[in-house]
Amino acid sequence: MPAPSGLIEAYLEGPVTLRRAVADFSSEQLLARPVPERWSTLEVVCHLVDSEQAWCHRMKRVIAEPRPLLIGYDESRFAAALACHDRDLEQELTLLEGMRQQMARILRTLPDAAWSFTGVHSERGLITLEDMLRAETEHIPHHVGFIIDKRKALGLSCAGRRDLPRLAGTKGGGENEEGSHSNPGDSR
Incomplete structure (x- = not known):
């Protein structure tokens, strides 16, 4: 199977999009929860970093080991226990x-x-390296949609961020809101 065209480049674009989405948040706005019972913007960013660490490790194992077991984790517990607000x-x-x-x-x-x-994910089952990269490539844009909702609730503009408005409303794909996956393991 050939390398997926453009996928690595799209993967590298995610942090650029995230950085632009949070660029003008104050410290207070990063910690605010303008959408009740949802993560703060900083918690979303920390979730993305924690998830990236997990998926990078898993991808490396799939590359280096024959069909490894890939363990999921509880992202809500990570967000609660890993000092996101600090x-x-x-x-x-x-x-x-x-x-x-x-x-x-x-x-x-x-x-x-x-x-x-392939590797065998404890929650998702058999997964290819390409599947893993696609999932992580889509993860940041998915959560930027939530950050846009928070921007709006905080009265922050999306002006100058031409690509961000198109990401609003992209919260589909099996998730109801950050930390609440209807398909366990989608971002784990």
Whole structure:
């Protein structure tokens, strides 16, 4: 199976989109929960970074090991227990960018056959390397839709962010809201 056309480039674009979505939030706005019973913007960013760490590890295992077992995790417990409101936005964004750049560099070295390498996810079942990369590539735009909702609720503009309004309302794909997956494991 050949490398998916444009997928690695789209994967690298995610952190750029996220950075633009949160660029003008104040510290207070990052911690605010303008949509009741939903994560703050900083919690969403931390969730994306935590998820990226998990998926990068899983992709590396699928590349290096024959059909490894890939363990899911409880993202709501991560958000509650891992000091999201004490984490630094810039550090989180930089970490996300670095992980994606490293993973993209690895992915670009792979032979075409590697895209069909599989692992067994504890919640999703059999999953290919390509499936994993597609899921993580779609993860940031999905959550930017929630950040846009928070921007609107906080009275922040989307002006100057031409691509962000098209992401609003893209919360479909099996999720009702961040941290509430109707298909367990979608972002795990």
